[in-house]
Amino acid sequence: MDEGEFARLQKAVHDARRPLNRITMQSELIKLALEGAVPKDKALTALDKIIAGSKDCSDSLSDLVAQFSPNSNDAGSPTE
Amino acid sequence: MLTVLLVDDDAEFTDVACTIIEFLGHEVLTASTLAEAREWLSKESFDHILLDFMLPDGSGLHLMESLQPEQNTRVTLITGHPSVKGIIKDMCGPNIDYLVKPIQREDLESVLQGKKQPASKRSTSAITRHFGQLIGESAPMQELYKLIGRVSKTKANVMLLGESGVGKEVVAAAIHEASDCEGTYVATNCGAFSKELIGSELFGHEKGAFTGAVGRKEGVFEQAENGTLFLDEITEMPIDMQPNLLRVLENKVVIRVGGTKAMPVNCRVVSATNRSMEEIAESKVLREDIYFRLAVFPITIPPLRERKEDIPLLAEYFINQLNEENGSQFRWQSVQLEKLQAYDWPGNVRELRHFVHRAAIMSDPEGSDIELPKTIESPFAKKQTLSTGLKAGRTIEEVEKELIYATLEKVDGNKTTAAEMLGISTKTLYNRLHAYGDLNSDSE
Numbered sequence: 001m002d003e004g005e006f007a008r009l010q011k012a013v014h015d016a017r018r019p020l021n022r023i024t025m026q027s028e029l030i031k032l033a034l035e036g037a038v039p040k041d042k043a044l045t046a047l048d049k050i051i052a053g054s055k056d057c058s059d060s061l062s063d064l065v066a067q068f069s070p071n072s073n074d075a076g077s078p079t080e
Numbered sequence: 081m082l083t084v085l086l087v088d089d090d091a092e093f094t095d096v097a098c099t100i101i102e103f104l105g106h107e108v109l110t111a112s113t114l115a116e117a118r119e120w121l122s123k124e125s126f127d128h129i130l131l132d133f134m135l136p137d138g139s140g141l142h143l144m145e146s147l148q149p150e151q152n153t154r155v156t157l158i159t160g161h162p163s164v165k166g167i168i169k170d171m172c173g174p175n176i177d178y179l180v181k182p183i184q185r186e187d188l189e190s191v192l193q194g195k196k197q198p199a200s201k202r203s204t205s206a207i208t209r210h211f212g213q214l215i216g217e218s219a220p221m222q223e224l225y226k227l228i229g230r231v232s233k234t235k236a237n238v239m240l241l242g243e244s245g246v247g248k249e250v251v252a253a254a255i256h257e258a259s260d261c262e263g264t265y266v267a268t269n270c271g272a273f274s275k276e277l278i279g280s281e282l283f284g285h286e287k288g289a290f291t292g293a294v295g296r297k298e299g300v301f302e303q304a305e306n307g308t309l310f311l312d313e314i315t316e317m318p319i320d321m322q323p324n325l326l327r328v329l330e331n332k333v334v335i336r337v338g339g340t341k342a343m344p345v346n347c348r349v350v351s352a353t354n355r356s357m358e359e360i361a362e363s364k365v366l367r368e369d370i371y372f373r374l375a376v377f378p379i380t381i382p383p384l385r386e387r388k389e390d391i392p393l394l395a396e397y398f399i400n401q402l403n404e405e406n407g408s409q410f411r412w413q414s415v416q417l418e419k420l421q422a423y424d425w426p427g428n429v430r431e432l433r434h435f436v437h438r439a440a441i442m443s444d445p446e447g448s449d450i451e452l453p454k455t456i457e458s459p460f461a462k463k464q465t466l467s468t469g470l471k472a473g474r475t476i477e478e479v480e481k482e483l484i485y486a487t488l489e490k491v492d493g494n495k496t497t498a499a500e501m502l503g504i505s506t507k508t509l510y511n512r513l514h515a516y517g518d519l520n521s522d523s524e
Binding site (some may be wrong): 017 | 092097099103134160184185248
């Protein structure tokens with residue numbers, strides 16, 4: 001893997017970690033809701049956001065696989 | 081209550097982090113770019129800034145230039161790249177900390193020390209105490225938990241072997257805790273009593289049994305009925321008292337000193353010694369028949385140097401305990417935990433606990449920084465080095481490496497002084513360290 005590829009991998013992992021961070025924080029919010037510290041409806045919204053975040057993360061990982069696939073035509077091009 | 085500025089361009093993260101920070105009892109304002117953050121700083125003063133490392137208009141580090149030194153604002157850099165951690169760590173002064181995403185509530189709690197009392201309580205309880213007593217998640221400790229779990233389901237007597245300070249009494253209490261027995265846990269130290277008194281301590285005495293026996297006294301065997309009796313330093317028990325103990329272990333009856341009535345006793349005996357099995361056999365400090373009665377299930381507790389990954393957890397636990405006791409807000413910096421982890425702790429967990437206590441006493445009670453003594457040294461350290469330093473069967477390269485690291489530790493990592501002490505050039509020392517693959521963290 002050359003430096004360019006490694007930089008692209010780093011960026012892709014960074015992008016995938018972003019929804020993971022949201023998921024962690026939304027989970028913390030649900031814990032607070034269960035403890036009664038914040039309204040219960042916030043927990044429902046948080047659960048929806050977790051589902052959305054999981055899909056985002058899955059999409060990022062699929063993009064990552066596509067970028068590094070040996071058959072990919074744009075393997076050397078920037079991601080954005 | 082602290083006034084916090086959260087600088088991050090991820091709106092969803094910012095939104096939920098604000099809810100949590102407000103729940104923690106702080107006031108929080110947000111900025112999604114460096115420019116917005118600078119604007120806030122020109123209008124407000126903040127106690128703490130949570131700062132994303134990568135922002136749309138530049139690195140979060142540029143914001144540091146806009147901080148007024150006299151305001152003493154604490155900064156926590158947030159990064160999604162664990163690799164950036166190393167770079168930030170080097171910059172971390174007393175007022176700069178870092179968090180690596182994904183972030184949890186406890187991470188926010190620990191960096192924002194405003195609501196300290198509940199935060200420290202929560203973090204103490206967040207550390208798992210196995211069987212209500214033991215701390216550590218390393219492989220040797222998992223093995224120990226397995227043994228405790230197995231033996232606790234039986235009535236077998238247990239002998240605990242391990243160096244001084246490994247926590248034999250804590251393991252004994254854990255066995256009692258896991259046993260679900262009705263009786264109580266009673267601990268006594270066989271090395272603490274004179275020959276005359278140990279009989280009375282173990283088996284009790286009747287009124288008038290000897291001068292000073294003004295009343296009847298229950299012995300520890302009776303006190304631990306249906307529970308667990310912990311006999312510490314069993315090998316220090318006078319040899320001529322051991323037949324009396326053997327009789328109790330064999331017949332499960334006890335006769336108080338000065339009494340005639342045999343009373344049935346029913347308890348698990350957990351004994352402990354810091355001597356190795358070989359030493360027990362060679363030195364004849366314990367009768368063979370007693371050994372086999374007591375050591376139906378021997379358990380060796382690992383020394384701390386064999387479970388170094390547990391050191392940060394233990395240090396965290398001890399400092400949280402001290403924070404709760406004294407109302408202080410100390411917290412470790414990762415460099416400090418690394419330093420603790422690098423040391424061998426010949427006095428084991430006890431030495432670590434005392435060291436943490438000493439460091440807490442030395443530190444400013446109003447602040448959160450812990451002041452570590454310059455060197456971690458104990459009389460046991462020298463003993464340890466001497467006893468393990470030279471053994472047949474090791475290669476010259478191994479001994480050389482150990483000597484180099486021991487010297488570096490002694491001189492607090494100063495390579496020039498270490499090279500002088502070792503009688504080699506600094507260049508040679510660097511070459512050796514490079515060969516050991518240890519230059520990245522140390523000097524590069």
